[in-house]
Amino acid sequence: MYKLFSSRHYSALQYLLRWTIVTIPVAVAVGSMVALFLWLLNWSIHYRFAHTWLLYLLPFAGIAIHFLYKLYGQSAEKGNNLIIDQIHEPGAGIPKRMAPLILATTVITHLFGGSAGREGTAVQIGGSIAHWIGSLFKLNAKDLRIVLTAGVAAGFGAVFGTPLAGTIFAMEVVTIGRIQYNALIPCLIAGLIGDATVAAWGVQHTTYHIRYLTTGQTIYGHHIAVNFWLLVKVIVSSVFFGLAAYAFAKAVHGIKTLANNFIKTGWMIPAVGGIIIILLTLLLGKPDYLSLGVEPEYPGAVTIVSAFEQGGAHFFSWLWKLIYTAITLGTGFKGGEVTPLFYIGATLGNTLANIFNAPESLFAALGFIAVFAGASNTPLACTIMGIELFGSQHALLFAVACFTAYFFSGDTGIYSAQRKGVEKYSVDGSDRLMNGLFKKN
Template sequence: MFEHLTKFSYLRRLFGHAESRHLLLSVLVGLIAGSGAVAFYFTTNAVDHGLLKGFAGFHPPGEGVGTSAATMPMIASLAMEHRWFLFLLPALGGIVSGVLVYKFAPEAEGHGTDAAIDAFHNRGGLIRGRVPWIKALASVATIGTGGSAGREGPIAQIGAGFGSFLATRLRLSSSDRRILLLAGIAGGIGATFRAPLGGALFAVEVLYRDPEFEHEALIPCLISSIIAYSLFGAVTGWHPLLVTPHFVFENPSELFLYLLLGLLCGGLGKLYVRTFYSLRDFFRGLAMPSVFKPALGGILLGVLAMAVPQVLGSGYGYVQAALYGKMALWVMLVVALAKILATSLTIPSGGSGGVFAPSLVIGALLGGAFGAIALQLFPGLVSDPRSYVLVGMAGFFAGVSSTPIATLIMVSELTGNYALLAPLMLVCVVAMLAFRQNSIYEKQVRSRLDSPAHLGDFVVDVLEGLTVNDIADQGHAPTLIPENLTLPDILLRIARAEGAYYPVVNDAGVMTGIFSVNDIRRILDEEIPPGLVCAKDIAASQVVTCEVGDSMNDAMRKLASRGFEELPVVAGNEPGKVLFMLSRRSLLARYAKELEKKKGHYQGA
């Protein structure tokens, strides 16, 4: 399969081994995913800076190392400076996104992570080569003009698309293609959020709604994420995405409040998912060309932004302000709820972008508001109300994505703060369990058992442990034909014989060949005197046999692979001595019997 890659035997052996092949190719996938993340980062920033900041005069607070609590102004109202035509920009982005997506790659619609999940489960890991390019351009148009969407969906689809493309070009199996697809997701997410471990875990966890992992892809995902993160960090810097104060967790009694926050995150997450997909159904039902629907969503988003301009863009600056304690309680509540509506207008209408970033913002502001209220009600219990911003951010997304492990690690990495792991673990698990099957990723399946990608992995081998000797009583005695027996005598001997295959033996009774009824018919069609044709002239000398100690699975495989109806069974120490003939019908009858037995066992259990 890989001979066209290299003529050196060492590399051929290396590529022939699945684990080595995955490791080598995941490095390449990580390089491309990291490069795509860098290009996407600078392109979206350039469009955002030119249109939102430069043209429309919209300047949300910044995030990361360039900010500090001392210089961050207090956000006590929704008022912001901007030019009057700000509300038109999301519609402009919607027009560009709609034309790109619906004219060239309709599967690039919406949030790219869901499309990658669908490709894994239902398409054998196949993603069309043009999809990552269209997704990237459409997402730049959506995000750069203020759409309420994140970068992780497009980057996930870019990385996944390259992994799928690479596996297809190398003519790898569907299993290999799926693994490289996940490696691409891991690389894109790990780089974009500067979270290499979280990105790798997200890729293998996001496929399922139950707590399951695609464990076969974990190592390739780790390798790809490390490479992509290192490349992205070398170009853009190594600082965390968000800066946090020095949080500590030293009061176990506070876990009660975190438990309530987890329930609240799960409840609001259910509202978020319902709103998101209700508006998706609304836009799909509109009697207008799909190309213009993202523009309509953009217009409605622009109208909302006239009242709550904080809903535009990624919103990370407001998370940073909340982490510094620089947002009023009521502002956090209003922006969190408005962000749900803004995201549900941007992506379900056909806009292109991810749901991770908006979900983090919604959860962070919800957590900040909860922390501020908890401080007023339980001043002796709350150690730092700002810590609820970080925990809420993780809990909300874990609840709507069913990825508690990946989310708590990713939030810790993107903030550089690991001191709140215990509250993070509690809130993420509670939020996920509070409203099960409430996922923003509708292409997730419940478990590996429900994935078409693993359709054959869980079939019970009902013939396991059984040998050919166990079915000897269902075989039939062979009709042995001497080598020198002529055709007329052969016809007399087999007229009343059982079966359709006849072993040919020499004077010592050792099998030297075998023929079937069909072989007899072919001879009869030829103009040869029957008295001149003997058994050894008809028989095939290459005989496929099985021994009494062979497994029934091996016998079934031999019958199926050659299209035989019967096989001669020989003794292990005497390969020329035929003990009995084993038919396909006998094997299938035993298979059905064992299957019924196992069904009864499982039902009784």
């Protein structure tokens, strides 16, 4: 027995038991609050569908959100970046008010038509609850970083129904190019239980289907798992997915900077943003780019789901959603960035599929995960998400799309608190390589 089990094995068992005890209440609490959030979000969206005049109150909703954060928000205003900062270096902590405040203000944003998502809300719920429970257990700084990471995994896994992607995302998002493997077990437990808790509350997630089955091709008598020309189309399209991710991150940060520089009265910023959203909707004559964009407000509306069908998106649907979301988030409304990125990616994928004569549903799925991979700098998590959402049939193409988009998305991202662990590529190294290859003898 002694030879089979060393002291390290007993230490590993103790570690597993300890983190299971700490993580389960975190994940159950996060999953329950995310379930409440998803229910309220669904109600707010359908209520606006039935009362379209609510859009005209969006500027006033923005003003209300501004004063809620001014009076009660304090450091919670930093949102996801505060959580990432605290994982890097625990300091003043995460206020308990962050969770209810972001939940309420995100629901307000969607109730009145703001174009935003839900991932940011779920992650902030996860971080806030994890920090609170971690303080109850009197965890030290090292363990507090781990429990915060687990809270992120629980929130992400719960809100999308992707526990494995939530696990990897929480470890991958903190530092670009590095994964925090010391948090693997707590994140895995949190992701699985957070997702199971949402399911136990009866909340269902949207399902997506790829109607294209690849059979690969035979080259010189040998079968390979992917069609060569399809792979080329995927790589070229993924460059555009990466550029779209870059444009989105730049647009959100740029609008925020412009608004702060040119509008000196704080509450006027969301008011102006709300007015611009109203004017754009009147100009386009349709509400397709408001709110989440998952369910149609009217028959024939462009949504994430419709992008998986032939003719399910217009040529510039992705660009309009990018503009709407950048204005909404850049002027102070609350919510996540991820679902709009899904919309941008899926509709851009649909457009590129038509250009390249490729399968719409497959390219919508590739854009869905790849634009998010580029914007968040989490290509591995997004590859896993593709497998969880769409199945493993196209896993190779998911990986190619996500890592190519990540490579071409630049050095920016939607999370300014991310630190750079490893360069995406080394220009100096490439120059030396090229000089060596073409050096004259």
